[in-house]
Amino acid sequence: xxxxxxxxxxxxxxxxxxxxxxxxxxxxxxLFTLLLPGRFDNYGTVQSMMFQLPxxxxxxxxxxxxxxxGGLNLAIIAxxxxxxxxxxWIMSTWMPVGAGGIETAAIVALALLAGLVLCTAIxxxxxxxxxxxxxHPILVTxxxxxxxxGVSIWLTRGTVVSGLPESFQxxxxxxxxxxxxxxxxxxxxxxxxxxxxxxxxxxxSIYMLGSNL
Amino acid sequence: MPxxxxxxxxxxxxxxxxxxxxxxxxxxxxxxYFLTLSNFVDLIESYSVTTVLALGVFVVLVxxxxxxxxxxxxxxxxxxxxYVATAWGLPALLCIPLGLLVGLAxxxxxxxxxxxxxxxxxxxxxxxxxxxFALLMWVTGGKSIYALPDWWSSRIVLWQTETASGDLVRIxxxxxxxxxxxxxxxxxxTRSAAGRQLTxxxxxxxxxxxxxxxxxxxxxxAYGYLGLMAGLAGLLQAHRVGEAVPNAxxxxxxxxxxxxxxxxxxxxxxLGSVGGVLLGILLLAMLQNGLNLLGVSPYxxxxxxxxxxxxxxxxxxxxxxxxxxxxxxAAA
Numbered sequence: 054x055x056x057x058x059x060x061x062x063x064x065x066x067x068x069x070x071x072x073x074x075x076x077x078x079x080x081x082x083x084l085f086t087l088l089l090p091g092r093f094d095n096y097g098t099v100q101s102m103m104f105q106l107p108x109x110x111x112x113x114x115x116x117x118x119x120x121x122x123g124g125l126n127l128a129i130i131a132x133x134x135x136x137x138x139x140x141x142w143i144m145s146t147w148m149p150v151g152a153g154g155i156e157t158a159a160i161v162a163l164a165l166l167a168g169l170v171l172c173t174a175i176x177x178x179x180x181x182x183x184x185x186x187x188x189h190p191i192l193v194t195x196x197x198x199x200x201x202x203g204v205s206i207w208l209t210r211g212t213v214v215s216g217l218p219e220s221f222q223x224x225x226x227x228x229x230x231x232x233x234x235x236x237x238x239x240x241x242x243x244x245x246x247x248x249x250x251x252x253x254x255x256x257x258s259i260y261m262l263g264s265n266l
Numbered sequence: 267m268p269x270x271x272x273x274x275x276x277x278x279x280x281x282x283x284x285x286x287x288x289x290x291x292x293x294x295x296x297x298x299y300f301l302t303l304s305n306f307v308d309l310i311e312s313y314s315v316t317t318v319l320a321l322g323v324f325v326v327l328v329x330x331x332x333x334x335x336x337x338x339x340x341x342x343x344x345x346x347x348x349y350v351a352t353a354w355g356l357p358a359l360l361c362i363p364l365g366l367l368v369g370l371a372x373x374x375x376x377x378x379x380x381x382x383x384x385x386x387x388x389x390x391x392x393x394x395x396x397x398x399f400a401l402l403m404w405v406t407g408g409k410s411i412y413a414l415p416d417w418w419s420s421r422i423v424l425w426q427t428e429t430a431s432g433d434l435v436r437i438x439x440x441x442x443x444x445x446x447x448x449x450x451x452x453x454x455x456t457r458s459a460a461g462r463q464l465t466x467x468x469x470x471x472x473x474x475x476x477x478x479x480x481x482x483x484x485x486x487x488a489y490g491y492l493g494l495m496a497g498l499a500g501l502l503q504a505h506r507v508g509e510a511v512p513n514a515x516x517x518x519x520x521x522x523x524x525x526x527x528x529x530x531x532x533x534x535x536x537l538g539s540v541g542g543v544l545l546g547i548l549l550l551a552m553l554q555n556g557l558n559l560l561g562v563s564p565y566x567x568x569x570x571x572x573x574x575x576x577x578x579x580x581x582x583x584x585x586x587x588x589x590x591x592x593x594x595x596a597a598a
Contacts, residue, residue, distance in 0.1 A: 182580060187586065188582075189579070189583075192579045196572045196573070196575035197572065199520070200569055202568055202572075203572055207565040207568075
C-alpha cells in the first residue's frame with residue numbers, strides 16, 4: 054500500500070517532489086515536537102498555523118498556474134492588494150449606517166464581485182500582453198506590478214482603508230467546527246485549482262503549453 | 267517615415283534615443299530647470315548606483331539568465347566592509363578589495379548553484395536573495411553603521427566649476443565609477459572572446475556548448491561579474507549616503523531590472539548593449555526628475571514607470587514578431 058502511495062505521489066504531472074517535501078515536513082514536525090515539548094504538538098499551534106497559512110497558500114495557488122504554463126507573475130501581490138483595497142473601499146463607503154442583514158449581505162457580495170472582476174481584468178490584460186504582444190511574462194508583470202502598485206498608492210495616498218462589516222470579518226477570523234474559516238477557503242480553492250489543472254482540457258493545455266510552447 | 271527615422275527606430279537603442287530626445291524637449295519647454303548642466307550632472311550622480319547594478323544585471327541577462335539577488339549581495343558586501351572598516355579599522359586599500367571580493371564570492375555561489383544544480387536562475391536567486399538578506403539582518407540585528415571612516419564617507423570632487431547662472435557643477439567620484447563600470451562592461455561584452463561566448467550562450471545554450479563554449483566558466487563569469495558590480499555598488503551607495511544601512515538597497519531589484527530591460531536586454535538572452543542600458547537608465551532618471559520638477563505627485567511616478575515598461579517591451583515584442591513574419595514572407 055505504501056509503495057503504491059509513494060509511486061502515486063512521485064508519478065504526478067511534471068517533476069514532482071511531493072515525497073521530498075512530505076519527508077521534510079515530517080522531519081520538521083518531529084524536530085519541533087522534540088525541541089518544544091508540549092508547546093508545538095497541541096491543537097492551538099495547529100490552529101494558529103491554519104490561520105496564518107491560507108494567505109500564502111492562496112497566493113501560491115495563484116502563482117502555480119502561470120508557473121506551470123512556463124511563465125511567472127510578479128504582480129500577484131500587487132493585484133491582491135488592489136483588489137482588497139477595492140473590496141474594502143466598497144464595503145466601508147457604500148454601507149449605509151445601521152444596514153440590515155440583507156443589505157449588508159448584498160453589499161458584501163457586490164464588493165466580492167467587484168474585486169473578482171478587477172483581478173480577472175488585470176489577469177486578462179497580463180495574458181493579452183504575454184500572448185499577443187509576445188513579451189516575456191517577467192517583463193509584463195514587472196510593468197503591471199509597478200503600474201498596479203502605483204495606482205493603489207496614488208488613489209489611497211498610502212493610507213489604510215478600514216471599517217469592514219463584522220459579518221465579513223468572519224471569513225478571516227471565524228472558526229467552523231474547530232477549523233479556521235480561512236483554512237477551509239484554502240482547501241476549497243486548492244481542490245478547485247487541482248480539479249481544473251488535472252481534470253479539464255484547459256488545465257492539461259496549460260501543462261502542454263509549459264512543457265513545449 | 268523618412269529613411270533616417272526608419273533606420274533609427276529599427277534598433278531599441280535608436281527608439282530609446284528618440285523617446286529621450288522628445289521627452290527632453292518636452293521637459294525643457296515645461297520646466298526652466300530641466301536643461302541645466304547642474305541638473306544633468308546631479309541626475310547622473312544620483313543614478314550612479316543604479317547604473318553600476320544595471321550593468322551587472324545586463325551581463326547576466328545577455329548570458330540568458332536572471333539574477334535578483336544582487337541588491338542583497340550589495341548590502342552584504344557593503345555591511346561586511348563597513349564592519350571591518352569601523353570595528354577593525356582596516357585601511358581603504360584592504361577594505362575596498364574586500365567589499366568587491368565579497369560581492370564576487372556571493373555571485374560565484376549563485377553561479378555554482380545555478381550551473382551544478384541545473385535549477386532555473388530566477389528560482390535560485392530568489393532563494394539566495396532571501397538567504398543573503400536574512401543572514402545579514404540576523405547577524406547585524408538590523409543595526410546600521412553610521413560612523414564610516416573619512417576616506418569612505420567624505421565626498422570626493424574630481425572637478426568642479428560654476429556655471430554662468432551660479433550653479434555649482436561637480437563631477438564626483440560616483441560619476442567616475444559609473445563611467446568606468448560602463449567602459450569595463452562594454453569592453454567585456456564587445457571586445458573580448460569571453461563576451462562573445464556569453465552572448466552566444468544567451469542566444470542558444472546548446473549551440474554554444476557544441477561550439478566548445480565552457481558553460482561552467484561562462485556562468486561563473488556572468489554571475490561573478492554581477493556580484494562584483496553589486497559589491498562595487500554597495501561600496502558606492504555607502505559612500506553617497508555616508509552610512510551602511512543593512513536594508514537600504516533591498517527592494518530596489520525591480521527598478522534596476524527595469525532599467526536594463528528598457529535598454530533592450532532581452533530576458534531570453536543574447537540581446538542588448540551597454541549603450542542601451544545607459545539610455546534606459548537615462549530615460550528612467552529623466553522621467554523621475556521631470557515629474558519632480560513638474561510637481562507631479564511622487565505617488566504617480568510608479569504608474570509612469572509601469573506604463574513605460576509595458577509600452578516599451580510591447581513595442582520591442584511586436585516589432586520582433588513583425589520582423590520575423592516579414593522574414594518568413596520573404597523566404598516563402
